[in-house]
Amino acid sequence: MSQIKLIPTKLKGKVSVPPSKSLAHRAIIAASLAKGISRIDHIEYSQDIKATIGAMEALGTIIEQHEDYLIINGNYTFTKNNTMPGVQIDCEESGSTLRFMVPISLVKENKVRFIGRGQLGKRPLDTYYEIFERQDIGYLYRENVLDLNVVGELKPDLYRIPGNISSQFITGLLFALPLLSFDSIIEITTPLESKGYIDLTLQVLKLYGIEVVNHEYKQFIIRGRQEYKARDYRVESDFSQAAFYLVAGALGNDVTLLDLNLDSLQGDKATIDFLKQMNCEIIENDEGIKVVSHGLKATTVDASQCPDVIPVVSLALALASGHSEVINAGRLRIKECDRLQATVEELNKLKAQAVEHESSMELEGVGTLIGGNVSSHDDHRMAMMLAIASTVCKEPIIIDNKGCVKKSYPSFWKDFEMLGGKIDGGNL
Ligand SMILES: O=C(O)C1=C[C@@H](OP(=O)(O)O)[C@@H](O)[C@H](O)C1
Ligand SMILES: C=C(OP(=O)(O)O)C(=O)O
Structure with a gap:
């Protein structure tokens, strides 16, 4: 070293x-979930951002990488025909990539292996394991090393999520739930920390055409069957x-x-x-x-x-x-x-x-x-x-x-x- x-x-x-890593993750995801072409300007290819680009590509998005911008052809349309037989997502050491991609990758029946490095395998994921248990989503993981295998499909539900472990679970769900066939609710069960990151998520969702009703950060109502709309965006x-x-x-x-x-x-x-x-x-x-x-x-x-x-x-x-x-x-x-x-x-x-x-x-x-x-x-x-x-x-x-x-x-x-x-x- x-x-x-x-x-x-x-x-x-x-x-x-440099460009905001948090906003770049979100814009890449939102543009990938939209049908059509979006250009994302002011991109820096950090390891974390490369991981999110790779994750969306693994799910079927076509992403052209230019010196400091991306052209994203969001073709991850979530029809059964598009469902992958099994994908691997390398999160590197990015907590955001992992926690955002787990629910997104399960919007349609899927089999996904998440791998990564460093401390990532030691950072908490229990919030998702509880959802997997309740929704009968199969999962298998190794202790301390990120190697998580998941099989199943996310369901419309009442999600009760703690607000003081990581806001990244809430962001991941906020991205995925609008694409499900019925409405969902997220209830925050303990005081919300990192609230600013939820604001960034809601801001990007709105720009990409997704509506979420926010009841004072204690409850979020997410209508199902929504569509992300492609658009250009500059990362601040x-x-x-x-x-x-x-x-x-x-x-x-x-x-x-x-x-x-x-x-x-x-x-x-x-x-x-x-x-x-x-x-x-x-x-x-x-x-x-x-x-x-x-x-x-x-x-x-x-x-x-x-x-x-x-x-x-x-x-x-x-x-x-x-x-x-x-x-x-x-x-x-x-x-x-x-x-x-x-x-x-x-x-x-x-x-x-x-x-x-x-x-x-x-x-x-x-x-x-x-x-x-x-x-x-x-x-x-x-x-x-x-x-x-x-x-x-x-x-x-x-x-x-x-x-x-x-x-x-x-x-x-x-x-x-x-x-x-x-x-x-x-x-x-
Ligand atoms: O949503 C995001 O972009 C992030 C949320 C924060 O995590 P927690 O909500 O786990 O504190 C922050 O530490 C991380 O670097 C980026
Ligand atoms: C904690 C960080 O990021 P992440 O949670 O995405 O790994 C960070 O960038 O400091």
Whole structure:
């Protein structure tokens, strides 16, 4: 696994924020479920997005891949004739691909094998297993390794789904249920976390012609026999990735973020609010936005609606004067790594003062970070957080498995260098 050594340097310049991975997954799926041709612009071929493209192709969609756009010929029409005799879907390490594709692949009687890598086989799927049991859908899986075989057909039903394990189950069902022959209801049985991701799903469904009645995120009524309508779509830029550069600004780097939609429904836009709470100013001009700090102050951050930005927001908290807390963060433990434990462990290696609790973290702000050997835990968001940390370290940082950024942001190291980040020995 290749290491990368970063020499502490301030970043300076403009960066085009990559396309939203969450919205790209959704647009590819919606366009694939529509009859006809859709063009999806602003695509980056991260491993997760490649997995979703491959999944829809496995189900019969024809997808032309161009440099930064896709032409999708959605011919997954769900007639018995089109039913595949059995398909294999490689989800790589993408929780979204897996949890979105399970119900979608079972809209008509099907036999599907899901495989994947890394931590994916350890991330929860019980919500689907309970549905399989109730609906007599056959399934077989291996513990800890993603190898799930499913045979059967999803049925119109009253789905009772917990809101605090993963919103991805709800999204998967919201995509599949409009295509069934009768109406369905999804009832959310525990408080909904990651609500912003459900908003993204509802937004894309509406654009592609699907109606869902949303009763305050507690109940969703989904009429059956609906049809997705093909349409062109441009994926907006990603607030989960923007968070790294927003925090970089808060740490004294001079980075302008281009092409961000400040009206976006992406929940990770909350990073801006957290930084404002911490005494940062957001400067907007014609070109983009940048963050300037007026001396970082401690605050309390609620992780429940925006789990993906917490590692990098914690980096800012580690350097903010006073006592900060990250609360409602239990779900960070079931991502590409245990992000709650990993964030505390790696920040402390840099001489932060962070303490891990069961579903929260406390941080006592320190004036500076040191440097040294740290681990990405093979998690893209940890590697990118540590890269931003290097800009305020006294000594070089050496991060293991630099390649893990490919999961969501393959050009991260190139952009980091373009902003003046110093990679010892070059970005090989
Ligand atoms: O729907 C989505 O696009 C996502 C939902 C979130 O997962 P959970 O709902 O499991 O928190 C988030 O962590 C993930 O990176 C992307
Ligand atoms: C957790 C993530 O994605 P997923 O759940 O799709 O694997 C992520 O991108 O941080």
